[in-house]
Each structure stands twice: as structure tokens, then as C-alpha cells.
Amino acid sequence: MRAESSGGVLLVIAAVVALIWANSAAADGYLQFWGQKITLGAGDFAVTHDLGHWVNDGLMVIFFFVIGLEIKRELAVGELRDRRAATLPAVAALGGVVVPGLLYALIAEGEAIRGWGIPMATDIAFAVGVLALLGKHVSAGAKLFLLSVAIVDDILAIAIIAIFYTDRLSMLWLLGTIVGLLVCVAMRRLGISSPWAYVPIGVVVWFATLESGVHATLAGVALGLLTPAGEVRGRKVLDTLEHDLHPVSAFLVVPIFALANAGVPLGDGALAAAYANSATWAVITGLVLGKIIGISGGAYLASGLRWGTLPQGMHPWEVFGVAALGGIGFTVSLFITDLAFADASLVSDAKVGILTASVIAALIGVIALIVSPRAGGGGSGREA
Template identity: 65%
Template sequence: MTTDHPRDARTSRALKDFLHDEAAGGVVLVLAAVAAVIWANSPFADGYVAFWDRELTVGGGGAAITEDLQHWVNDGLMALFFFVVGLEIKRELVTGELRDRRAATLPAVAAVGGFVLPAVIFLALAPDDALAGWGIPVATDIAFAVGVLALLGSRVPAGAKLLLLTVAIVDDIMAITVIAAFYTDTVALAWLAGAVLGLGVVVLLRRLGVTAIWPYVLVGVAVWVATLESGVHATIAGVALGLLTPTGRVGGRDVLDLFEHRLHPVSVFLVVPLFALANAGVDFRDGALGEAMGSSLTWAVALGLLLGKVVGVGVAVWLCLRTGVGRLPEGVERMHVLGVAAAAGIGFTVSLFISELAYDDAGLVQTAKVGIFTGSLLAALLSVGLLLAAARRESTDGDDSRAEEAAGRRS
């Protein structure tokens, strides 16, 4: 990606800000997840369950919506998270790495490899009553994964971070498709038609040159409500609205940049940590952890995330390079690819999200979450080990080169 063109420079700055926020947000996400686990295993564990089960009604009369607090976070606030994901997908498709077919081919194929193999491993290992959770290990948590790479600082080349982000974004596109297509029980066609109509109104407002933001917000809320009532998961509305956001200047403002600049910090520092606090509270007491570790569901998820991503992404990249249909970013070596592939196995946020959609049985949900914790932690440790090994190899190769140059000068 060049930076001499003003548009490319703007895209580069936006990408740098996005990566910075994701890395910092990953730290907050870890703290929120740890807090949830501590709360759920403390003497106040009953309060954890009671708090998130508390119902809240918004609106009145026939327009009232009643959800418990956990579902307000999962259905409501997470729509904002997916809206920001939609914005970044749109940016990458129009002005970023995904606009270049050759540059996009490798991360796209890598993401497909990291999508298919985890699902296959899960289906091969999971018990019959848990097969609906095949989508759990296919996801990548951008905040956690980018945060792991950020911890290593300059020892990880910028190209590796870009590769991870691009793979994760393509991964998100597929995960969103899975949520919409496979985790929707019934569809109310009238409400779904209303949601589509609302998206049409957004397009019409753009065509009419409306530059004020508030009409889009009102229509966006209406689209969210219609999607929620339709039976399709309401977060899909956030993605659709993000993809409809223009990438050019409207009324003298870069709308996508404006939304992302204002909403991305809210997403990573508030919405996602709240989601972790509401969903990561797994009760490990009374032998529950030992029971979960002995379950094939736990290992179907964990090995899907760890082995499925490392092998799936790694083999897909190797095939792309071997056939010449893709190329690695500058400065990225094979060991970096494996480190990135392992980081893609950190599936925390979206994996937790899908586990709640896949199962009605609370026991299956809890067991799947143990698998998510296990697989994501092992993937993070493996990623750090591989990337540190790559950095040491580069340092050794650099020292050898300098020694050879010095010897040449002396002779």
C-alpha cells in the first residue's frame, strides 16, 4: 500500500488508529473477561446471574421491547460493534488491502482455510447433541488477536499485522454470514421486508444528498428493531448499515472516517468489554471445570480454534504462494505466517457470541465457553512463541550479515 496519494495516506492513518484502538481494547477486554470469571466464581455468583437476567423494557405500548440485560448487550450494543466491523470491511473493500485483487487473494484464501478446517475438526470431535455449535471455532477476535501482536511491538513487522487484520476481516464477513444463515430459527417475512425497506431509505437519503446524521440514526434504529422482530439476529442490521456508509466525502465530511473515529473507541472500550462481562462468567466450581475438560465438546472447540486455524490458514497461504496466486506483505516470512495463523485462533468475542446462539442448553453453553477459553489461550501463547522465534531468527540473520560485511571490509 503506497502512501503518496492523499487518499492512501488517509487510509493508512485510519488503519494505524484502528490497530492502536484494537490493541488497547484487547487489554480492557481481558480485564473484563477476568472480572466476569471472578464474579461468577465468587460468593456473589448468584448476583452475577440475577443481574444479567434482570429485564429492561424500552418503549411503551405495542412498541415496547423487553429483554434481559444480557440480551440488551448481545442484541443491542453488539449491533454497534458489528456496525464498526461493517465500516472497516467497507474501507478495506474500497480503499484498503482488499481492493487489490492480488493482495486480497492470499488473506481471503487464508481466511477460508481458517474457516473450513476448524468447522471440520469440530464436527469430527463434538458429540451429536452439540453439532449445532460448528460455527463457534471459525471466528477470530480482532481485538484480542491484534492485542497479542501489539504486545510484541516492533518485533512483529507491520505487514504481519496487516495480514492478520485482513484475514480477520474476511473471517468476520464469513462469521456474519454464518450467524445470518445458520443461527436464525424462524423469519417473520413482514418484519424482514421492513428492515430491507429501511436500508432502501438509507440509500435514498444518500441519493437525495442528505448530509445531516440524525435522519440516518433514526432510520438505523428502525432497521435494528425490524431486524430484531424478524428473527434474524439484530446485529446483522449493524453490519448492513456499516456497509452502506459512503467512503467518499459527503457535505465536506468524510463520513466513514467520522463514524469510525467516534464509534470505534466506544466499541472497543465499552461495548466489547460489557459483552465479555455479560458472557464470560463461566462457573468453574463444584467440579464443573473438570467435567468440562473431560467433555469432547470442549476439545472440539479448543482444537478447532488452535489446530484448525494454524493448519487451515498455514496450508492455504502455502498453496497461494506455491501456485503464485497471492503474495505476502513486505517483510513477512513463513514463521510470521504461522504466528498470524495462531493469533487467528483467538476466537473469544465472536465465538462466545455464537455459542449463545447455537445452544439453548445452559450446560452446553458453559462447556463450549471453557473450550473457547482453552483454545484462545493456547492459540495466544503459540502465536507469541512463533513470532518471538521469527524475531530471533531475523536478529540472528542480521548479525550474521553484518559480521560478513565487516569481515569483507577487513579483507
């Protein structure tokens, strides 16, 4: 919680800096800086992208690797291990994916329809950062519920990226990815526990995934899921990696990503043009209304049908506030935006929608949690 909340604050700062930079007298410098071409490798293995793409395709692998580790931990030893405890947040997260996507599809027009996956994601660092600001006004159960929903949300968002946002597919390179992952499995069975031993093969898996047409960051998720949750020769590999890499992801990778992607020009009528576009309102509606209706509806449905129960100490009214915070879809939503659209104007409009929705969702969530019956009742929440 402390790492996520601190990372969320830094994420907001980076996003604000990007917005100021992209709308200042140095706006051309912003575009030139992230647009400069960089080549990695040599010969047949040389890859050239601009700096912004290297951030999204390369640096973000660390972010998605950490997500893979978190998912593996929750499935193996965490809250999602117990079926009954996992059912309610899973149904809530599913509702928080399906309803926003449907609302987006109903509003978006023309080419904008391809961005239906944008409002499906929740930014866990941003949302937990907002939640942490409320302190004792929020029960420990509500925090646990948000984290569980966000983890399942991540699983669904990753599946969407893999299945629906892959434009081309090279079976030969994809085979290379699979072979690389099998090598990792073999190394694990041989008891090799040093993370450094996996770095070379990890780079190979990343490169093969990049060339296959599947988004390269999914290599990070796959490698994270293959990390053993138990001890290997007395070494807790997953715990060590998560402990070491989470700060790198939260305090370096995600802020750099925000700096590279949140710089949306808002002057010269750009803001008015964005609010006149269906894509912008589709994103706002999906993230704000879609998440509230989907997450809270899914949670209440699962609870009413006795498929699962809310975490101990969480008041049912807190579900609405947590659901609203689920509408903060910053990092992964921005990520999907760049995958969904080739048109720069659509990218800009969708980003305006994401920024607007994230602010609205945060405000609604904060107000809802402050006035909920849990407000001021932090004692029992801590006991939970």
C-alpha cells in the same frame, strides 16, 4: 493498531473480572444482575429481554456496525481493494473458517454439533493486542496480514450467523428491514451526510431485524456497509463514523459484552465436567489446530500457486504465528455460542473451550513469532 491493542487489554481485564465474579461468593449476584428483565418500547412495539440479551442483541449492534465500516473501508479503499493483495488473506481466512468447522464437526457429539460455527471466528482486538506486545519482533507485514485475514474472517462469520443461526423468519418484518435500508440508500443519494439523520431509521432497521428472526446485530453490519466510503458534500462520513465509534466499541461495548458473557462457573466440578464434554474439545481443537492448519495452509497454498503474495517485509515463517493468533476467537465465538445452544450446560462447556483455546492459541502464537526469523529484525518490517 493502537486502538485494537488497547481494546484487547481492556477485553482481557473484563473477561477476568467476569470469571472472578462468577466464581466468587457473589456469584448469585452475577446471574441476578445480568438476568434482570428490561422492557423497551410500549404496546405492540414493546420488547422484553434480560440485561444480558440486551447487551448481545442491542449494544453489540455498535460493535457489528463498526465491523461493517471496517469491511467497507477495506473493500473500497483498503488492502482488500486490490484483487491480488486480497486473494492471499482471503484464501487464508477461508481455510481458517472451513478447517476449524470440519474439525469441530468430527469431534462434537449429539446436540453439540450445532456449535460448528463457534471455532470459525477470530477476535481481532484480542489477537492484535497480543501482537502489539511483541513490538519489533513482528514485521509490519505480519500485522497487516493479521488485520486482512481478520476482516475477511469477519465477513465469513457474519454470513454464517445470518444463514445458519436464524431459527425463525418473519417475512413481513424482514420486508420492513429491507424498506428501512432502502430509505437509507435514498437518503444517501440525496446527499444527506449528517450521521444523526440516520439514527431514527437505523433504530427502525434494528427493531425490524430483531423481530424478523435474523439476529439484530446484522442490522449494524448492513448499515455499516451502506455508509459511503467517499466524500459527501465535503464530509468523509465513513472516516468520521469509524473515528468516533471505534473507541466506543473497543473501550465500552466489547468489555461490557465480555463482562456479561465470560462469567463461566468453574467450581463444584464444572471445569472437570466441561473437559469431559465433546463440545469443549471440539472448540479447543477447532480454534487451535483448525486455525493453524487452515490459515497457514491457505496462505502457503495461495502463495505457492501464485494467486497472491505475502505483505512486503513478512517472512513466511511468521504465517504460522499469525495463524495461531487467529485461534483467539473470544468475542464472536462467545456470541455464536449463545446463538447455537439453548442448553445452559452446553453454553458453559463451549465457553470453557473458548477461554482455554484462546490462551493456548495466544501462547503458541507468541512463541512462534518470537523464534521466527523475523525476531529482532524489526527495521525492514517498519520500512515495509
